[in-house]
Amino acid sequence: MRSPPIPEMATQEVQLSETLAHLKTESDTLKGKLEEERAKLHDVELHQVAEKVEGLGQFVMKTRRTLKGHGNKVLCMDWCKDKRRIVSSSQDGKVIVWDAFTTNKEHAVTMPCTWVMACAYAPSGCAVACGGLDNKCSVYPLSLDKNENLAAKKKSVAMHTNYLSACSFTNSDMQILTSSGDGTCALWDVESGQLLQSFHGHAADVLCLDLAPSETGNTFVSGGCDKKANVWDMRSGQCIQSFETHESDINSVRYYPSGDAFASGSDDATCRLYDLRADREVAIYSKESIIFGVSSVDFSLSGRLLFGGYNDYTINVWDVLKGTRVSILFGHENRVSTLRVSPDGTAFCTGSWDHTLRTWA
Amino acid sequence: MTINTLAKGGWHRDQMACFRKMEKVIVAMQDPDMGMKMRNQRLLITVIPHAMTGRDVINWLMQKYNMCEEEALHLGGMLVRYGYIYPLKEPRSLVLRADESPYRFQTPYFWTSTRWPATELDYAIYLAKKNIRKQGELMEYEKERYSVLHKRINHTWDFVVMQAREQLRASKQRRKADRIVLECQEQAYWLINRPPVSLTLSTFRIYFIAHFVCVCVCVCTFCLCLQIEFCRRALGRNRVKSSICLEGFVKYSEQYLSHDPIMQGCLPSNPWISDDTAHWTMNTEVVPIPSRLRVERWSFSFMELLNDAMGRREFMTYLEKEFSAENLCFWQACEDIRHGENSRIVEKVEEVYKNFLAPGAARWVNIDSKTMDKTLKGIQHPHRFVMDDAQMHIYFLMKKDSFPRYLKSDLYKNMLAKAIVPQEVKKSVFPFMRRQRHSSPSPAQAVAQASEEEGRA
Numbered sequence: 001m002r003s004p005p006i007p008e009m010a011t012q013e014v015q016l017s018e019t020l021a022h023l024k025t026e027s028d029t030l031k032g033k034l035e036e037e038r039a040k041l042h043d044v045e046l047h048q049v050a051e052k053v054e055g056l057g058q059f060v061m062k063t064r065r066t067l068k069g070h071g072n073k074v075l076c077m078d079w080c081k082d083k084r085r086i087v088s089s090s091q092d093g094k095v096i097v098w099d100a101f102t103t104n105k106e107h108a109v110t111m112p113c114t115w116v117m118a119c120a121y122a123p124s125g126c127a128v129a130c131g132g133l134d135n136k137c138s139v140y141p142l143s144l145d146k147n148e149n150l151a152a153k154k155k156s157v158a159m160h161t162n163y164l165s166a167c168s169f170t171n172s173d174m175q176i177l178t179s180s181g182d183g184t185c186a187l188w189d190v191e192s193g194q195l196l197q198s199f200h201g202h203a204a205d206v207l208c209l210d211l212a213p214s215e216t217g218n219t220f221v222s223g224g225c226d227k228k229a230n231v232w233d234m235r236s237g238q239c240i241q242s243f244e245t246h247e248s249d250i251n252s253v254r255y256y257p258s259g260d261a262f263a264s265g266s267d268d269a270t271c272r273l274y275d276l277r278a279d280r281e282v283a284i285y286s287k288e289s290i291i292f293g294v295s296s297v298d299f300s301l302s303g304r305l306l307f308g309g310y311n312d313y314t315i316n317v318w319d320v321l322k323g324t325r326v327s328i329l330f331g332h333e334n335r336v337s338t339l340r341v342s343p344d345g346t347a348f349c350t351g352s353w354d355h356t357l358r359t360w361a
Numbered sequence: 362m363t364i365n366t367l368a369k370g371g372w373h374r375d376q377m378a379c380f381r382k383m384e385k386v387i388v389a390m391q392d393p394d395m396g397m398k399m400r401n402q403r404l405l406i407t408v409i410p411h412a413m414t415g416r417d418v419i420n421w422l423m424q425k426y427n428m429c430e431e432e433a434l435h436l437g438g439m440l441v442r443y444g445y446i447y448p449l450k451e452p453r454s455l456v457l458r459a460d461e462s463p464y465r466f467q468t469p470y471f472w473t474s475t476r477w478p479a480t481e482l483d484y485a486i487y488l489a490k491k492n493i494r495k496q497g498e499l500m501e502y503e504k505e506r507y508s509v510l511h512k513r514i515n516h517t518w519d520f521v522v523m524q525a526r527e528q529l530r531a532s533k534q535r536r537k538a539d540r541i542v543l544e545c546q547e548q549a550y551w552l553i554n555r556p557p558v559s560l561t562l563s564t565f566r567i568y569f570i571a572h573f574v575c576v577c578v579c580v581c582t583f584c585l586c587l588q589i590e591f592c593r594r595a596l597g598r599n600r601v602k603s604s605i606c607l608e609g610f611v612k613y614s615e616q617y618l619s620h621d622p623i624m625q626g627c628l629p630s631n632p633w634i635s636d637d638t639a640h641w642t643m644n645t646e647v648v649p650i651p652s653r654l655r656v657e658r659w660s661f662s663f664m665e666l667l668n669d670a671m672g673r674r675e676f677m678t679y680l681e682k683e684f685s686a687e688n689l690c691f692w693q694a695c696e697d698i699r700h701g702e703n704s705r706i707v708e709k710v711e712e713v714y715k716n717f718l719a720p721g722a723a724r725w726v727n728i729d730s731k732t733m734d735k736t737l738k739g740i741q742h743p744h745r746f747v748m749d750d751a752q753m754h755i756y757f758l759m760k761k762d763s764f765p766r767y768l769k770s771d772l773y774k775n776m777l778a779k780a781i782v783p784q785e786v787k788k789s790v791f792p793f794m795r796r797q798r799h800s801s802p803s804p805a806q807a808v809a810q811a812s813e814e815e816g817r818a
Contacts, residue, residue, distance in 0.1 A: 023585040030592035037596060042603045049607040053614075061623070064633040082804055083641060084632075101632065102798045125804025142805040172700035189703040196703070196745070201591070203584045215664050216753065235746050239591055248378060258613050260606065268378065277601040289426040289436055291382040302617035303610065304624055312439060321611060328432050346622040346640070347633045361623070361633035 038280045046273070046283045050321035056304075059317060059327040064347065065359040067098055069105055074351035075132075076166075076338045080121045083344045087128045088357055089116035095130045097142065100349060100359050107142055109150045118167040118178070129157070129176055131164035137178050139190055158188045165207045170217075170234075177220060177234075179206040185222050187234060199232050201239040208252045214259040221262050223250030229264050229274065243274045245281045252296045252339075256320075257303045263320075265294030271308050271318065285318040287325060296338050301345030309336030309350055315360070331358060380443070380474040386436075387445045390421060391466060397421045402449070402463035409449060412465050415458040418446065434459060444473055447549035455552065471550040479554040482517065485510045487551055489525035506555070616661060620654055628652075629786040636798055643783060646670045653780040660768050663760040675776060679767045687724035688755050688763070691717045695752035699745060710743040718751075728754050 072092035079086050084101040093114050097107040113134035120129045122139075131137040137158035140150050158164065162181035169176055170187075175196070179185045185199040185206055204225035212219045219240070223229045229250055231241040248267035255262045261275045261282070270286040271294055285306060292312035299306055305326065306318040315329040315336060334353035341348040347361035390396050402412035415437070422433035437457040440446045441464070448454060449463040457464070469475055488507045492499055499507060511518060532540050619625055632638045643652055651671055659666040659675075666672040673689075680686040694717070698709045717726045718736065728736070732750050739747040767773055 020582060020585070023582060023589065027585050027588045027592070030589060030596070034592050034595055038600065041600050044604045044607065046607050046610070049604065049611060053611055080804065082801070084801065085803070099800055099803075101638070102800050104800060106803060142803070144803065144806050170700060171696070174700060174702050191702040191704060194703055201587055213664075215756070235749075239587075241595070242591060256610070256613075257617070258609070260609060269382070275603070275606045278603050278606040279595075279598060279600045280603075282603065282607060287426075289386075289422075289428060289432075291379050291386075291436075291439070293379070300621050300623045302614050302621035302624055304614040304618065304621065312435070314435065321614060330431060330435065341623075344622070344641075344644070345620075346627060346631050348623075359633060361631055 038278075041278060042280060046321060047323045050323075053321055055322065056319055056326050061317070061327065061329060061360050063331050063358045064361045065100055065103055067100060067103055067357040067359075068355070069096060069098075070094060070355045070357075072355060073334070073353040074337060074355060074357055075115065075117045076119045076130075077340060077349055077351045077357060078119055078121045078128075079340055079342050079349065080125045081123055081343055082125055083342050083346065085121070085125070086349055086357070087119050087121050087130075088338075088351055089119040089130050089132070090355070091115050095119055095128065095140075097128060098357075100357075107150060109140055109154075111138075115163070118164050120167050120169055120176075122169050122173040123171065124173050127173060129167050129169065131158065131167060131178070133163050135160045135163060135180070137164050137167045137176060137188070139176070155190070155193070157190050157193050158186060159193075160184070160186070162205070165205065166209050168209060168211055170211060177209060177211065179209045179222055181205040183224070185209060185220075185232065197234060197237045199230075199237055199239070201230055201232075201242075202226050202228060207250060210253050210255050210262065212255055212259050213257065221253045221255065223253040223264055223266075225249045227266075229253055229262070231262075231276065241276060241279060243281060245272060246270070248293070251294060254298050257299060257301065263297050263299065263306055265297040265308050267293035267311075269293055269310075271297055271306060273306075273320065283320070283323055285316075285323060285325070290316065295336055296340075296350075298339055298341045298348060300341060300348075307339055307341065307348055309339035311335045313352070313354075315339065315350060329360065332356070377474060380472070383440060383443060383445055384472070384474070387440065387466065389425065390418075395425075409463060409465070412449060412463045415460055415462045415464060418457060418464060419459050430459070442553075444471070444549060444553040447545070447552075449545065452545070452548055453552060465545070467549055468546055471546050473550075473554055476550070476554070479551075479556055481510060481514060481556050482521070484551065484555055485514060485521045486524045486528070487547065489521050490529055493525060493529060620658060626785075628783040635786065637786065638799065638801070639783070639786070641801075643781070650779055650781055651776070653777070653782045656773075656777050656780045659773075663756075663764045666764065666767075675772065676764075676767060679770060679772050680763060682772075683763065683766075685763060687717065687726055688759050690724060691726045692752060692755050692759070695748040695755075698748055699752075703745075706745055707743050710740055710747060713748065714740055726751075726755055727758075 070088065070090040071094065072090050074088055074090045077086050077088040084099055085097060086100045087095065087097045089095045091114055093111040093116060095109045095111060095116055096105055098105055111130065111134070113132055116130050116132040118131050118137065122128065127139050127141045129137055129139045136156050139155045139157055141153050143150060143153065157176055158178045160178065160180035160182050164178055164180055166179045167176055174190050176188050176190055177185065178188065183202045183204060183206060186195055187197040188194065189196055202222065202224040206222050206224040209220055209222040218234050219231055220234060221229055221231045227244055227246045227248060227250060229243045230239045232238065233240050246264065246266040246268055250264050250266045252265040253262055260277060261273055263271055263273050265271045269290050269292060270284050272281050273283040274280065275282045292310050294308045294310055296309040297306060304320055306320050308316045308318065310316060313332045313334055313336060316325055317327040317329065319326050332350065332352040332354050336350050336352050338351040339348060347359050349357055349359045351357045397413055397417055399411050399413055402409045402414065418437045419430060419433045422428065422436055423430060434457060441448065441455050441457045444467055446464050447467055449465060488499065488503055492507065532543065622631055627640055629639050630637055632640050644655060647670065655669065659669060659672045666676055677686055677689055680689055694713050698706060698713065701709060716722055716724050728751050732754050736748065736751045
């Protein structure tokens with residue numbers, strides 16, 4: 001039998017690409033209208049409102065602890081609620097729990113995969129979650145028996161179809177939120193490994209997420225390679241707000257302490273602040289001389305300062321209200337890959353491709 | 362940047378943005394009016410035209426971008442590391458020195474971004490040229506790579522040698538000075554851009570080819586439909602004026618300023634700086650007398666009060682006096698359902714119904730009839746969020762009514778008056794006397810002990 005006549009296939013293809021073009025036009029028109037609506041209520045800039053605020057003086061922060069022990073690039077870290085312990089993960093598959101204050105290592109696990117890009121400390125302090133190229137998120141209860149092999153008690157919770165880029169426990173040890181290179185985020189029940197909710201809407205890898213500190217505690221924000229930052233409702237799985245002003249991948253998102261805004265850091269070398277009630281970007285933190293991308297951002301306790309870890313090995317400290325750069329910190333000898341402020345705001349910790357972690361205060 | 366962009370091709374897209382920005386800086390540096398003053402530099406007995414010293418570079422960056430010397434050294438160092446400026450004195454040391462060491466701008470022909478990708482073939486030709494010129498006197502690593510390449514692309518080796526000979530012949534016809542400059546530039550380029558050469562295809566690449574995901578914006582119909590639906594919903598959204606929102610940030614920062622240890626320090630001292638953990642000891646979850654800052658913070662918002670275990674306990678005591686403690690108990694039970702294990706949802710919902718919602722329940726909570734009806738109906742098919750509406754109703758009831766009254770109560774005022782303000786402890790006068798850093802019990806240990814005790818009891 002001969003193959004079907006070419007003209008028929010061609011018509012189908014033409015129809016499909018016409019539909020695609022039609023949808024694209026409609027999407028672009030609506031986006032334009034949305035931008036117009038957002039602009040209508042924008043009556044003042046943040047730095048103008050901040051003119052009356054006192055400027056920040058000389059800023060001195062130093063490395064107070066250096067944690068050595070990883071054999072390869074440190075990719076992620078998280079603080080324990082006790083304000084001094086941390087968990088960190090690296091490219092060589094090792095996940096280490098440290099008492100950052102004494103610099104002692106307390107636990108170590110070797111994952112069966114390399115590039116452990118995500119790790120998180122459970123709110124109770126009794127377990128850690130981690131994952132990466134294995135496409136999974138696993139939970140390890142922290143045993144105090146030195147002889148016990150932590151890997152034996154490992155529990156596989158999340159399963160994605162591509163690498164795990166970030167994970168976070170919600171308010172308890174029982175649920176984990178994950179983001180993945182497969183373009184989705186997902187909420188899981190730790191005990192059963194059941195998928196509770198999945199979140200679709202990113203058009204490319206999702207690289208980061210952060211839970212909202214709001215009263216009703218039902219939303220989170222994610223950032224991805226599609227340059228979008230999306231805010232999601234955890235109950236319904238719907239995307240309730242979306243922001244697309246970055247010019248490149250968004251590597252990190254973090255809520256402002258009040259929960260009314262969030263900051264993002266991107267490969268386009270800028271950090272940006274998005275207000276959720278005004279539904280728009282309200283500040284850009286950038287300088288002509290800052291050339292390399294931001295890998296990680298976090299706020300100080302009062303939200304006045306924004307710390308950014310950059311790919312050029314530095315940390316830039318920004319005045320959130322005035323939009324100016326307050327300080328630049330040197331010390332790491334390779335890319336800063338992760339940065340988190342401690343739960344009580346007394347210090348922040350950075351992890352780097354130079355195999356070390358540093359605590360700054 | 363994702364793990365996928367580290368694979369062939371994606372890295373390029375990501376790095377190009379950085380290259381463009383560095384090139385902007387370089388172009389500004391060479392601007393005839395505002396750029397750097399070039400002069401002849403002496404290298405031993407030779408005079409090199411169009412060169413600058415490391416010190417010149419740093420001074421220019423400091424002036425142009427209004428930055429300190431450390432930052433200028435860092436930025437200048439990046440320009441050297443990525444090959445936009447190369448050192449003349451020690452070509453293999455890709456570092457910017459803040460002294461009289463001579464440097465030169467790399468010609469745009471040899472910019473990484475212009476010539477990307479640096480192919481193995483080009484590198485082979487370069488090594489072959491060098492081999493011929495220096496009559497076999499290559500550096501160790503160059504010799505290794507030369508032999509590896511010879512094996513790898515053996516089939517085109519005649520072409521490589523022929524090209525090398527041609528290029529050498531052409532360069533002999535140049536003036537000596539130009540030839541030397543070109544050799545410097547080429548050497549600088551390959552120092553930075555030489556491709557990693559190994560006999561086996563690196564496992565790194567194989568892995569990522571298997572996981573390769575298209576990173577460009579997906580234009581499939583599914584994504585577009587979602588986008589359109591989202592835009593339609595968003596258009597109907599209520600927004601708040603910027604002036605109101607932004608004022609909120611100023612107020613928040615002001616209110617929390619004294620609570621921010623990085624901004625204003627903490628009492629008695631920051632443990633990370635002084636090695637003294639007193640600050641943490643004074644602020645553990647349960648202390649006999651809390652600090653003043655902590656008690657003040659409870660008044661900032663209802664959420665702050667509830668988030669602090671001690672604050673919540675105090676509030677419970679107050680509600681008991683007011684005979685409305687069941688509200689907080691109900692709220693806590695609902696939180697437990699929302700954040701607890703899937704397997705226990707049904708049993709927990711039952712408990713909550715029995716204790717708080719059933720007619721004649723021991724701790725009956727006062728919810729409006731509409732919410733109560735909705736909740737009771739939902740309980741027949743219990744799920745994680747079945748209590749949400751009722752929980753929110755009670756939460757706002759406490760927030761609007763009990764919370765403000767608590768703040769005015771004697772219970773709170775006494776707590777505030779009793780609260781301690783620790784003395785500031787300055788850092789030790791003798792910087793060499795470092796305090797002993799004591800370890801603390803792991804949270805995992807506390808839980809293990811508790812369950813041990815439970816087991817024994």
